[in-house]
Amino acid sequence: MYSYWRSSCSYRVRIALAHKSLAYTYHAVSLLAGEQTEDGYTELNPSKLLPALVLADGTVIGQSTAILEFLEEAYPDAPKLLPEDPLARAYVRQAVAMIAADIQPVQNLRVLKYVGMDRKIEWGAHWIATGFDALEAFLAKHAGNYCIGDELSLADACLVPQVYNARRFGIDVETKYPIIARIDAALNEIEAFKAAHPDNMPDAQVSA
Amino acid sequence: MYSYWRSSCSYRVRIALAHKSLAYTYHAVSLLAGEQTEDGYTELNPSKLLPALVLADGTVIGQSTAILEFLEEAYPDAPKLLPEDPLARAYVRQAVAMIAADIQPVQNLRVLKYVGMDRKIEWGAHWIATGFDALEAFLAKHAGNYCIGDELSLADACLVPQVYNARRFGIDVETKYPIIARIDAALNEIEAFKAAHPDNMPDAQVSA
Numbered sequence: 001m002y003s004y005w006r007s008s009c010s011y012r013v014r015i016a017l018a019h020k021s022l023a024y025t026y027h028a029v030s031l032l033a034g035e036q037t038e039d040g041y042t043e044l045n046p047s048k049l050l051p052a053l054v055l056a057d058g059t060v061i062g063q064s065t066a067i068l069e070f071l072e073e074a075y076p077d078a079p080k081l082l083p084e085d086p087l088a089r090a091y092v093r094q095a096v097a098m099i100a101a102d103i104q105p106v107q108n109l110r111v112l113k114y115v116g117m118d119r120k121i122e123w124g125a126h127w128i129a130t131g132f133d134a135l136e137a138f139l140a141k142h143a144g145n146y147c148i149g150d151e152l153s154l155a156d157a158c159l160v161p162q163v164y165n166a167r168r169f170g171i172d173v174e175t176k177y178p179i180i181a182r183i184d185a186a187l188n189e190i191e192a193f194k195a196a197h198p199d200n201m202p203d204a205q206v207s208a
Numbered sequence: 209m210y211s212y213w214r215s216s217c218s219y220r221v222r223i224a225l226a227h228k229s230l231a232y233t234y235h236a237v238s239l240l241a242g243e244q245t246e247d248g249y250t251e252l253n254p255s256k257l258l259p260a261l262v263l264a265d266g267t268v269i270g271q272s273t274a275i276l277e278f279l280e281e282a283y284p285d286a287p288k289l290l291p292e293d294p295l296a297r298a299y300v301r302q303a304v305a306m307i308a309a310d311i312q313p314v315q316n317l318r319v320l321k322y323v324g325m326d327r328k329i330e331w332g333a334h335w336i337a338t339g340f341d342a343l344e345a346f347l348a349k350h351a352g353n354y355c356i357g358d359e360l361s362l363a364d365a366c367l368v369p370q371v372y373n374a375r376r377f378g379i380d381v382e383t384k385y386p387i388i389a390r391i392d393a394a395l396n397e398i399e400a401f402k403a404a405h406p407d408n409m410p411d412a413q414v415s416a
Binding site: 047 | 295306334
């Protein structure tokens with residue numbers, strides 16, 4: 001897998017891989033150094049974004065949500081992150097899209113660069129807060145111990161990386177989003193989530 | 209279904225519903241008038257975005273990609289928009305996310321308003337072109353008659369509405385993106401795609 005320690009899209013996939021105990025080789029691509037726009041990587045993933053998963057036969061899947069769904073289907077005997085019930089699956093995917101479509105793409109590095117780095121914090125915080133306002137209201141209806149009921153799901157694999165980003169943008173998650181904060185705290189106690197944490201990646205920077 | 213004629217996320221779902229011959233009641237929500245932020249709608253969908261699908265028992269699903277996956281699973285006897293092969297499904301979902309995460313959310317109305325309407329065309333065209341550059345390269349590897357091989361898929365249901373948006377932002381799709389343009393032209397000949405077109409919606413505005 002091609003990953004960057006602080007890429008929240010990579011972090012989602014790392015959580016799923018750890019939850020399913022699927023071993024993989026970690027290839028670091030530095031977003032800060034712009035390595036995602038270099039030829040070697042863009043041949044694998046023309047989106048110039050992380051992550052990308054290269055299978056044993058050389059086929060490549062980009063886009064974290066496509067990878068997450070693929071892992072569910074390709075490893076049916078591994079621990080699941082999608083429930084059986086169609087409506088519960090829909091709620092999981094709704095929560096995933098609320099993060100993976102409505103929040104993260106609007107606050108990612110390439111958009112921040114285009115907006116102008118002087119507006120970086122204000123812009124990122126605005127869109128994360130807009131998305132978390134919606135997500136908190138949604139979770140008030142659907143959450144149990146985790147995002148959708150009491151079973152771990154893809155929504156949880158997306159939530160923790162987004163909360164990690166939210167804190168980097170100075171959002172007071174505990175005060176403003178108590179449900180999100182409660183679930184995030186519970187998730188961060190789970191081994192798979194710890195194993196996937198940015199600080200535990202080989203390309204983590206202590207000083208950053 | 210709650211929809212707006214020019215909402216590309218609504219348009220995706222309308223295509224899938226038409227392809228599957230699923231009847232539904234059309235509730236118009238005017239994005240231009242800001243009706244998606246009014247209490248009646250936000251109780252259904254806290255994201256304040258379109259579309260939302262309300263099932264016969266009153267349960268609500270927001271987020272177009274969650275609705276599209278739900279329709280696949282809830283109506284297994286209807287014509288499919290996901291192939292059987294896991295890798296082909298992954299490619300379909302990758303193309304979906306390239307549009308539904310990387311392009312549309314960055315160029316939608318609320319982001320344009322926040323950027324400032326004076327930058328509207330430049331901003332929207334930039335992000336659609338960035339996304340289409342990637343998508344054209346991806347389709348060069350995976351397309352047949354349609355986005356992924358020769359079978360209609362969710363990727364096609366997402367492509368046509370995004371090309372519709374691209375033209376509104378002045379992008380010369382035919383010249384710059386020949387594969388996207390070819391597939392879009394073929395898709396627009398199909399009855400389900402015609403039936404879902406913005407101009408054929410009850411809230412379509414002739415003068416807009």
